[in-house]
Amino acid sequence: MLERAGAPATVLIAPTGGGKTLAGFLPTLAELARGGHGGLHTLYVSPLKALASDIKRNLLVPIEEAGLPIRVEDRTGDTPSSRKRRQRADPPHILLTTPESLALLTSYEDAPRMFAGLQRVVVDEIHALAESKRGDQLMLALARLQQICPGLRRVGLSATVEDPAAIARFLAKHPDPCEIVQADPGPNPDIAMLACDQAPPWSGGGAAYAIPAVLEQVKRHKTTLIFHNTRAQAEIFFHNLWLANEEALPIGIHHGSLDRGQREKVEQAMVRGDLRAIVCTGSLDLGIDWGDVDLVIQIGAPKNVKRLVQRIGRANHRYNAPSKALLVPANRFEVVECVAALEAVKAHDLDGDGRGDGPRDVLCQHILIAACAGPFEADALYAEMTSAGPYAGLTRAGFDACLQFCATGGYALRAYDQWQRLMQRPDGLWQLRDPRSAVRIRQNIGTIQDTDTLKVKWRGRGGAPLGEIEEGFAASLTPGDTFLIGGQIVRYAGLRELVVEVTRDPGRKPKIATFNGTKFATSTQLSQRILRMFQSGDWGALPAHTAEWLRLQSAVSRLPEPGRLLVETFPQDGRQQMVVYGFAGRNAQQTLGLLLTKRMEELGLAPMGFVSTDYATLIWGLDAVTDPAPLFDLDRLEAGLDDWLAGNAVMKRTFRASATIAGLIERQVGGQRKTGRQATMSSDILYDTLLKYDPDHLLMQITREEAMRGLIDFDRLREMCARVGGRIDHVALDRVTPLAAPLFLEPGRVPVRGSAEERLLQEEITKLMDDSGLAQITV
Template sequence: MTKPPPGAPLPAAIADWFAGRGWRVRDHQAAMFAADRAGDHALLVASTGAGKTLAGFLPTLADAAEGPIEGLHTLYISPLKALAVDIQRNLKAPIDEIGLPLTVETRTGDTPSDRKARQRVRPPNILLTTPESLSLMLSHEDSFTLFAGLKRVVIDEVHAFATQKRGDLLALSLARLQRIAPEMRRAALSATVADADGYRAWIAPYGDIDSVALVLGEKGADPDIDILLPLGRVPWGGHSGRYAAPQVMELIADNRTTLVFCNTRSLAELIFQDLWKANDQGLPIGIHHGSLAVEARRKVEAAMARGELRALVATASLDLGVDWGDIDCVVQMGAPKGSSRLLQRIGRANHRLDEPSKAILVPGNRFEYLEAQAALDAVEADERDPDIFRPGGLDVLAQNIMAMACAAPFSEADLLEEVQAALPYSALTPAAFGRIVDFIRDGGYALKSYDRFKRLTQEGTDDDGSRRWRVSHPRFVTQHRMNAGIIVDAATLDVRFKNGRKLGTVEEYFAASLSPGDTFFFSGLSLEVERIKDTDLIVRATSRPARIPTYVGARMPLSTNLAARVREFLFDRSQWRRFPDDVQEWLSVQSDRSVLPEPGQLLVETFPREGRHYMVAYSFEGWNAHQSLGMLITKRMEKRGLKPLGFVSNDYALACYGLEPVTDPAALFSKDILRDEFTDWVQQSALLKRAFREVSVIGGLVERQHPGRRKTGKQVTFSTDLIYDVLRKYEPDHVLLEAAWADARARLTDVGRLGDLLDRAADTMLHVHLDRVSPLAVPVLVLIGRETVATGTADDALIAEAEALVAEAMGD
């Protein structure tokens, strides 16, 4: 463990509290206290249940024990609203039991406006908030007074947002806080960090890694993780693990409290219904995800805290840091897609360092069984998924500049220096910064004739020639505060009963598919649509069968670490004895009929079937990269007269099919596809428009909210698409088009992994032509046609097709 210089001992009141509970001050807690007393920033990397949160707040508690604290002393930054509420509840015990005169409050998007206004005038000593709410607070002119006495910022679960746009926003806000309160110390906490020095640089002002102490926590008990074996055979297709609902219900009955994690909101609703059908004992079960109304989420969180639920079905809305000590089992439905995510979710069980966390993985198909075993091995080897730091988003920077302008007029040179203190923007040049300021000034060359884009006005210049700016009109301040934020969800409608009670939200595109009398599952209920009124979807409860809402969004990609381990499993026969008999049989028949690729090979199989010709590439680069590659390859097939009919993909393979055979797959996978087809495809597809829509909202070019009304998704889309077309024609180098292109490449198409695949394709491709479908191809081919089948329904023709595929691949 890297320890900072020793500091003063803990105040007697706090030391006595530890002793009274029969606890010892752990080494990493003492080290975090010493770092603060030495005036250092700190990064704590420690297992779940190691007392990270208490370590982060220990200096604050000590300050309160040594003397009265006035005003805002400590900010706690959380990636989740639920986590902020949970921390408030858990801080109450030490504060009350030690008798410290500390006030603690939360401030998130769920906080009432009157409380937010009061907090700016009479703040608590400890404020628990999110990056978005902090940025909004900094946009007020009184922020300089509010944060002047700030001593400490605690950033929890720093891995959850540091490498993303929310992290860009937080890094910029930390730079402003450091300017207001130069002596402020930063402390970041995480259980799943792979690149500790990368995070130390992110935490430190100006990337000064030496100013950040690295504190490593004591090792806890090894987790107890099992893979659930189905009562029948491991499924060929699917990714949800729904087949195991009766077995999961047995686990729930056998344990005190079980947390059931799902990778998507749709799957959470589906699994809840499946479990309820298997819940013969009528055990109390809840559901929690980000689309539910805040009242519903708070209700279920409180019920869990009181120990009233036997199980809770949840998404990523609860996989970070929430501490409910009575949870004794975690179930992961489907593969976790990464070892870091799995560790984070496992840690919700027991939440005690010295006791093993119990978890059960429920793989959805045969490839996912290999992935589940790979995840277990990675956890045992203490292997984390890689942390990828990248330059900050230009749209986020635009939002931050406008927020700072709302607080006070600014000098361009001074604000640039402040922004460069944040690691994601440390390499930002004056010219690039000036482009962003010019965009905020008038929208850019193509839009400057419209007054609604003229948000900044130049006041003059400083002695050094730097431009000075102020907000052009107070309405732009209001506009910013109503629309600021980094999370750009799809447009939604509120789901309400006739009495006005809100259940949550569904996305507008899903609501558009509904008519009066249609039914869907939501918030654990079967609901019938009565009517759509403005932005409300009016419903009533029913017992009729229903479908599940679907949500837009990229899937969680299979991590590169787990992909490498799965590839090793395929090739290393000595590992096969660890798998169920039917999985071993699957691999063995594949080896006999075709080949199993070596870890570095790209296996491509081609074969005919029922008048079509198939090409399946086993590249293991994740669903997002495979979807992009599928679009590109089918376009190239079309140019070459191969008459493609379509493609399907999963995390492990891509299958393209058409009317003519592919005899030279290497030509389809050549690297120039990223120079030619990729650029044309992204620019002509909806991807770039979708990315532009998001950066326009984040960058403040298009508003989602107006005083007294909210734009519909169609209105936002119409506005952004119109501006997009104008800029593409008249100002193709516009800063937001540049930001959209970066997003489309990196996030929507996963071009990094796509490029890695194409880089190795020429040298590692092994082409095997077969006379029929191979066993390895079945899991991806069973997906053909399923995109058109409503979630939660069964299609007899598809089931029959899957059975025929299996018989053909595995039969003699």
Template sequence: MNGFVMSQLPDSFARWFASRGWSIHPHQQQMLDRADAPALLLIAPTGGGKTLAGFLPSLVDLADGTHQGMHTLYVSPLKALAADIRRNLTAPVTEMGLPIRIEDRTGDTSYTQKRRQRADPPHILLTTPESLALMLSYEDAPRIFAGLKRIAVDEIHALAESKRGDQLMLALSRLQSLVPGLRRVGLSATVEDPDAIAGFLARHPDPCPVLYADPGPEPDISMLIAAAPPPWAGGGGRYAIPEVLEQVRQHRTTLIFHNTRAQAEIFFHELWLQNEDALPIGIHHGSLSREQRAKTEAAMVAGQLRAIVCTGSLDLGIDWGDVDLVIQVGAPKNVKRLVQRIGRANHRYNAPSKALLVPANRFEVVECVAALEAVKARDLDGDPRGPGPRDVLCQHLLICAASAPFDADSLYTEVTTAGPYRALSRADFDACLDFVATGGYALRAYDRWQRLVERDGLWQLRDPRSATRIRQNIGTIMDTDLLKVRMRGRGGTPLGEIEEGFAATLSPGDTFLIGGQIVRYEGLREMVVEVSRRADKPPKIATFMGTKFATSTQLSHRILRMFQQDDWPELPPATRDWLHLQRRASKLPEPDRLLVESFPWIGRHHTCIYGFAGRNAMQTLGLLVTARMEAGGLDPLGFVATDYATLIWGLEPVAEPGALFAGDNLRETFETWLSGNAVMKRTFKQAAVITGLIERQTQGQRKSGKQATFSSDILYDTLLKYDPDHLLMDITREEALKGLVDFGRIEEMLARTSGRIDHVITDRPTPLAAPLFLEAGRIPVEGAATDRLLADEAERLMSGTGLEMSAEDQRRWRVPF
């Protein structure tokens, strides 16, 4: 086949397969045949024996017991997955009697175990990108990895979307220099652009061929039609709970996916209120405590649960066995993720996955139908990620220096063999090196105190003791702004985590939902939120961290195309009538034009912009357009944004919307606005931690108070004032544009419509605009509001104390100079 020699499976393996009544999958055989390829990417659906395919060449190679030291590294994005794979792999190895030692090493591994692994590495080591980076920072890294033959990167499609993946590819470039014969294998779920993942994994300029496993039968996927029509706006899918419960009853095990943790919490709560048969249903998401999640996982594995309400925390890896239905509540936003989620149902190869979509509101009905068509057409979406971020490179340079002195020329060459950094210019590399070595400031202040110094042509740590600090700060995951939640009392049960910002809005007696229960906020003790069960008020909703997914570009375009149809027989009647009504009252948005509607409503002028650029970009657009309206004297009061539109209200009507979108200085307006924005400061903090400028704060440090440490916002403000072109500011801008701000999609929208604006003026809200009035998350347009707010509050607080302000004091309040 394909000119490759068919490798014979050793007898012990063949017997083992036979004893199980299994036969080797074609893609597993191919992986074995091409075991010598320098790099290979396997695309296989969930349940396709992907992991075994990745390990088979290693097991065969190790079967004769002659290999000394580490042979194979397996890297996965989840600690739990590493442990799970160790168990799953140990079984066949033991049953075949193979002389192979398999161990995992993650942040949870004990210190003694880690030391032993360094001294005497196992044949197969299962680990995470962060633990691998840490091992590479040790002085004895060359010895630890001596003899390494293969590296397998599992769930590479997930890693390729994050900085953790970029860090991993830099680690691979380092490993490849230590052991030049190293072979790479990537294991991926179905993705839209396999070549991009292959390019990510390859050792450049070497190629990385792609192997495709049989994708299996078409998924059985449809929309769940509930008796009650979906509401006009909002999320959560509560209206469909009776039908969802009926589906749970009819299946063995159901996964109920939600797009946000808050929605999962609310849905779970409501589900239990209607769960008259007391079907065992659990909840699982990333903000729950490890103990809580482990409990749900164990119950699931033991087959004790009929359903789990979950979020992206169950998108990856761990094999749940008996899941026979996946329900996606809320529009999937992204077809690729939908397909991957559907794959969670039925881990048996060659059985169709069964999935149901529950649109949360009437607009999402359209989006769900568009997504179903995309799945059928196997038209996956995704945006290319762009070159590897420089903050991760800075951290890599520190890791290399912690391990051994390096030559800048050879390290540059090495770094450019990593997929994400293959186009990195020497100038950018040098700027990163200058930054980690000297700070890279216009004011050269650290000549005597450089972090790295060049001696005899080799860059090294000025003070070898700083290696410890570098190691403590390895990693690109940010988790510092969360507070643990515990039941009050000695040894109270840990429940999970909430954002510090949310905790700050709570007063004793307030209630919120976590882990499906309503708890009462009692107070904060040593940076732990203490709660009790005395909940007697309706819950506030915890605003959990986690990305708010925006509808993908491809899916948005599909919806716009659907709008151009004469009729929509594929839509339920309520939604179909709604679209016809919109066409009569105004018009439907078109792909290459920008529809803007203006109408009065309860004494205010409203303008609705149908940009279809995704929630994050539409929110940014709202901020930009209101800034321009403010400048133009239109007195905007506020706005609200969804994935498809932004609705703005104000005191003056918009007569000529064209001026609000004129592109020439929109970017400039944007950058001025952005520089003072909280998004920038948050992004800056992340870059500052990743590049090693500031250190990660541990829970313990935060407990001890903040007198000695100061906010990274101060560093941002200082750089903005004195060194605005500094590398870190440049990285921050680049990152912020990609993330929550999503300016790229505003530009895409402006390019797509290029000034072709349809301004429709009506005397009342149009059918398509109406749901926006019900959307949560209305953003007021503020001027110098914070100081005014503070002044009002101070007055309120002072009155009634014995310290009333005298008229004399009052007089001293003046406008800022």
């Protein structure tokens, strides 16, 4: 049995197809088969609605075959309201749900009655939840359930855990022990690079060169999942794949911006075995059993070994059957990254960065959830919260600050009634100031931040939905413009009642919708593996063209090394260029570009712009950098970051997300969702007000913390500086180097407005005066 005496929590780590989900439920089925238990016995929590539905289908088979009187139901955002009400009044024996739905259930006054008999909680794909605020919210909800049911047992399931002890601390009730059970990992996956006739391009992310080879693999296999790192790339690849699909093989597309009905059709077709290939994103990462999938293809470097292992596991979803996968690098540098990822998978070397303490915006939301359920004592709620793994280190002062924020909105906002949400009674208990506010709080529960999107529907065809595109992209469209969605080229007809109406347009070259999918950065561990590969000189696993590229770099300049920072400077295109090979991930390299150009401006070096990738930042300007060392003073960089962040759009975007989670800004009012523009306007006004009158407000502190570890990823810069320790290799050259060349083709160049502009303008004026013979005129 999974749970042993004295082990109230267990983490089970087993390979995909190893039966860990059934193992998680076996104690439940055995106990319920004996009868005598009324009401809710086991709660199953997963990160995906589709995964809960899949588990329900798989659970019902043995229950029905054994004739067991066990009720199994799911509860997600798609569950009808009538069934949700019935589940609260008469809960099933096993309830399958998501973190958001569970948080909502704990907010009701009758939660103690509904959960009174709960014996076990099974958290599936716990590694995925532990990496996000959804996991923090879930652990707070479990702390609340543990107060209702002191004997509650917890089980976490995963196939990909790089640090089992950290996951155990995350899952267990602090400071109780958590048992770790690791199953036989099974056979190594059958994983390799896809052989293509054509070499990958120097830059880009579409991998269009590999379309013929990918299509040939689809023909050879029953069902192939073709993973992409972004939704836009998935749309482009699906379109190109379909144009090359002369045999009309049934191929589908699946990602989070498509209409739910369309996604469900693809999922059902997959289960039936009707599709030969599915182009997809992270929407199919997790442990759903998709039947006859016998090949996984990863387009583009996976950026993270753990994610790659998870995706590989979708193929041959059976115990002791090796998963088969092929990697397709999108460009020349990604060849190196893919080979490094292959070696890491074979060495069972997973990666992952610790998340630190639980975020305080989630904490504020949980305080409001607790108030919805009824009056509470501050001491008891603090003890409950610190029993959750992510919040074990929460200080009382930190808790009190969150409580006061929930009660008054903070110093600068306490005069406004709308943020006066809690009050303390004479007996010391806290409660909602207005009980009617519970409805609005419940409407806004959750940590998933919706992008500012608009629905896309067919015009004149009954308004059938296609999916969603971002408001910013929709605003750029004029009637007649075309774009891709769901693999189809559509023509923009107009906007009506916040719905984008489109018509078919199969014969034109489309624009591409800017889907706001997760932008992955190469993990620290994978970056270090690449650096070690550079220095090993053993490049036999690399294709000949890539190995020759590295040899040429080594001859012309040098290759980056672990524990050192390579900086190259050279002239190109009439400008002075500097390349910093930090290998800190895209977000951190982007931040490095911002901070270095700011520092260069202070030193009079006239920077003009920069562009970043996962491994390097290229900066161009008017003056050559002769000594880069002073640019990398960490204290000066961080001081520059504070100044830059204060008025930057990044901070406003981060503030909006945290303020929404913390309950300061509502996305749902009276059951109606605000538009993205409405929400942005209100959050920008609040941000500017707090920045001016209360810059140390709790939400401003949270915003800076979130920006530093999320969009800015300053921790990676700290790690880089600590790793380098001042050991900077400056190579001054007279021309571009092989490793730097792809950076000149990289999109996303960021201009810098400063002294360089003034100098160029002055030079142009001087030249005009010389040409016109006016140079000798003095004013």
